[in-house]
Every structure is written in structure tokens, then in C-alpha cells.
Amino acid sequence: MRPRLSIFSASLVLALNVSDLDFVMTMTAARYGPPEQALAAMDILANIRIPAVRDAHWLFYAFSSRQPHSLHFARKRQRQGIPMSLKFAAGDLTIHRIVEDEGLFLPALDMLPGLTPELLAENRAWMKAAGALDDSDTLILAFQSYIVKTPHHTILIDSCIGNDKPRPGRPSWNMKTDDNYLRGLAAAGFSVGDIDYVMCTHLHVDHVGWNTRLENGRWVPTFPNARYVFDKGEFDYWTETNAKAEVPPFVDSVLPVVEAKRADLVGNDFVIGDHVRILPTPGHTPGHVAFSFGRGKDDAVFAGDLMHSPIQTHYPELSAKFDVDQAQAAKTRRGFLERYCDTDTLCCPAHFPSPTVGKIKRKGNGFVCETV
Numbered sequence: 529m530r531p532r533l534s535i536f537s538a539s540l541v542l543a544l545n546v547s548d549l550d551f552v553m554t555m556t557a558a559r560y561g562p563p564e565q566a567l568a569a570m571d572i573l574a575n576i577r578i579p580a581v582r583d584a585h586w587l588f589y590a591f592s593s594r595q596p597h598s599l600h601f602a603r604k605r606q607r608q609g610i611p612m613s614l615k616f617a618a619g620d621l622t623i624h625r626i627v628e629d630e631g632l633f634l635p636a637l638d639m640l641p642g643l644t645p646e647l648l649a650e651n652r653a654w655m656k657a658a659g660a661l662d663d664s665d666t667l668i669l670a671f672q673s674y675i676v677k678t679p680h681h682t683i684l685i686d687s688c689i690g691n692d693k694p695r696p697g698r699p700s701w702n703m704k705t706d707d708n709y710l711r712g713l714a715a716a717g718f719s720v721g722d723i724d725y726v727m728c729t730h731l732h733v734d735h736v737g738w739n740t741r742l743e744n745g746r747w748v749p750t751f752p753n754a755r756y757v758f759d760k761g762e763f764d765y766w767t768e769t770n771a772k773a774e775v776p777p778f779v780d781s782v783l784p785v786v787e788a789k790r791a792d793l794v795g796n797d798f799v800i801g802d803h804v805r806i807l808p809t810p811g812h813t814p815g816h817v818a819f820s821f822g823r824g825k826d827d828a829v830f831a832g833d834l835m836h837s838p839i840q841t842h843y844p845e846l847s848a849k850f851d852v853d854q855a856q857a858a859k860t861r862r863g864f865l866e867r868y869c870d871t872d873t874l875c876c877p878a879h880f881p882s883p884t885v886g887k888i889k890r891k892g893n894g895f896v897c898e899t900v
């Protein structure tokens with residue numbers, strides 16, 4: 529237990545004469561537990577009949593700088609009745625979501641340059657109900673990894689934001705030191721040593737962060753037993769870009785893995801046994817790839833950033849401002865949605881808000897990712 533929490537809890541117990549160890553344990557779970565456990569604990573606390581205790585609990589959250597946004601949104605979703613599932617089955621695969629953060633990202637009209645105020649107005653209601661848009665028209669995004677257990681391997685897809693990394697452009701990512709990610713990993717039952725492969729859909733800052741961690745002032749691979757799979761075309765693109773002007777996430781989260789001889793630079797013919805394949809999906813970045821999993825057929829597909837928000841399934845032509853080639857991204861997006869439309873494949877995008885995953889169905893001239 530952390531000192532600040534112990535002192536706080538102890539003083540509450542003394543001051544309010546709540547001589548109940550369960551209360552302290554529940555506080556700890558709410559504050560530091562994995563999301564599902566934390567939500568259950570927060571419900572217990574919210575129902576405490578002594579108003580002072582209940583309010584003190586919320587004050588504690590309000591003033592705590594380490595409180596992850598994800599819990600706030602998880603709680604809001606729970607009130608809305610949106611499931612917070614972190615574990616899914618597809619064929620002989622087990623899929624876990626490891627959520628590092630979930631919360632407000634950018635105004636929808638800024639993030640999606642093709643979105644008009646009129647189109648946003650038409651879609652506002654369902655977007656809000658899905659927990660993908662807040663009251664100020666800001667998009668809500670999740671930042672998460674997937675861990676897939678195949679009968680033979682444990683494979684981590686996209687490694688999120690990472691700790692201790694200089695990211696001055698985004699204060700909440702800059703030099704952060706929280707334990708959300710490693711706690712999420714442990715809550716799902718994994719240690720860093722369990723991961724056989726780390727696979728990156730592309731090499732953007734929020735997809736490579738936990739590739740490395742800081743050890744004695746050096747960046748070392750976080751997952752000591754893993755081979756790291758990068759698309760060769762994507763790697764070459766960032767090598768060139770980095771030569772013109774330094775790209776910090778490439779330098780601190782990709783190159784150290786290559787230097788440690790843990791990286792495999794692969795082409796589109798890359799497979800792992802009969803379970804894992806690459807699907808080229810260029811546009812967001814030139815070498816962006818999706819990964820399809822399943823014996824002989826696609827039981828699940830990991831789509832990375834070929835779409836960021838559910839509104840892009842309805843209107844595949846809406847590219848994000850971060851898409852390097854917006855026209856190509858739109859074409860790739862529609863092709864991908866068409867390919868998986870009305871199939872049994874579980875579609876797992878990187879950033880859709882919880883519960884994130886679903887199956888692609890046709891809707892008008894577009895599609896919808898229906899939660900399962």
C-alpha cells in the first residue's frame with residue numbers, strides 16, 4: 529500500500545470511527561485495483577451510508593493527480609450501461625484488452641477534417657450513447673494493447689504509450705510514471721516474461737511506448753523473451769523520416785529493440801504457424817498493417833489505426849488528420865470494412881472506446897462495428 533493512501537485511510541478510520549479493515553481494503557482496490565475490481569469497489573464506496581465517508585472518498589479522487597482518466601470514463605460507461613469487457617474468445621483464441629488510458633482526445637471536428645458540423649449533429653446522439661463523444665463534442669479514445677493467446681503463443685499487439693518518455697507535445701504522456709499498464713498486464717494474468725511476440729501495427733508514438741523501459745539510464749526491451757515484429761516498409765519509412773529530423777518514439781522505443789537484436793523486420797508474407805498473418809493496410813502510415821489471427825480463417829483481426837472512432841465505420845471516407853495519406857487511408861478503410869462485413873471475424877481496433885471490439889455489419893452506405 530502506498531504511504532499517502534495509508535495515511536489517508538488511517539485518518540479516515542480514526543476520525544470517523546470506521547474500524548473496518550474491509551473499508552481500507554476497498555479503498556485500496558478502488559484506487560489501485562484493475563478496472564473491473566476498481567469499479568466494483570467504487571460502487572461499494574458510493575453506497576456507504578455515512579455521507580462524510582462517501583464524500584471524502586470522492587474528494588480523494590478529485591484531488592489525486594494520479595487518478596487515471598480511464599476509471600472516470602469506466603465509471604461513466606457503467607452508469608450508461610456500456611459493458612467494460614476486457615476479455616474475449618474467438619475460435620481457439622483468448623483475447624485480452626490491456627487499457628493504459630481512456631479519455632478525451634481531440635475535438636471531433638479537429639480530428640476528422642472531413643466531418644462537417646451538420647454530419648456531427650446527425651450522429652451526436654448515438655456517438656454519445658456509445659461513449660465515443662462527450663458533451664463538448666470531443667472524441668473519447670482508448671489507448672490499449674491486445675494480448676492474444678493462441679494454442680502455441682502469447683502475442684502482444686501494439687504497446688501503447690510507455691513510461692519515462694519525453695513527449696512534450698502531450699503533457700499527460702510526457703515523462704509519465706503511472707503503473708496502469710503493468711497493473712493491467714498483471715490483472716490479466718501476464719508478466720512481461722510471458723510475451724513471445726510483440727507486434728506493432730505501425731510505429732506511431734502510442735503504439736510502441738512499452739516496447740522499451742528505462743533501466744539504469746538505458747532503454748531496454750520491456751518484454752525480455754519476445755521477438756518484436758515490425759513491418760519492413762514501415763521501419764524504412766521511419767528510418768528515413770528520423771534521418772531528416774529526429775523522431776523521439778522511434779529513437780527510444782524502436783531502435784533500442786533493433787540494437788538488442790530482438791526485432792524481426794518482416795514482409796507481408798510473414799506468418800506465425802497457421803494462426804497469424806499480416807494484412808497490409810496502408811494510408812494511416814505507409815507501412816501500416818493489420819494482423820489477422822485464427823487457424824485457417826480470420827477469427828479476429830487487429831486493425832490498429834486504420835480507424836480511430838466508430839463514426840468512421842459509418843462514413844469510411846472520414847480520414848483522421850494523422851493519416852499520412854488521407855485518400856489512401858479512406859480507400860483502405862472501406863476495403864477493410866467490406867472484407868469483414870457480415871463475417872464472424874471479431875474486429876479489434878486500437879482506439880475505439882470500451883468495449884472496443886465488435887463485428888462489422890452493413891449500415892446504409894457504410895458499416896457499423898456491433899459490440900459482442
Ligand SMILES: [Zn+2]
Nearest residue numbers: 730732812833
Ligand atoms: Zn497511429
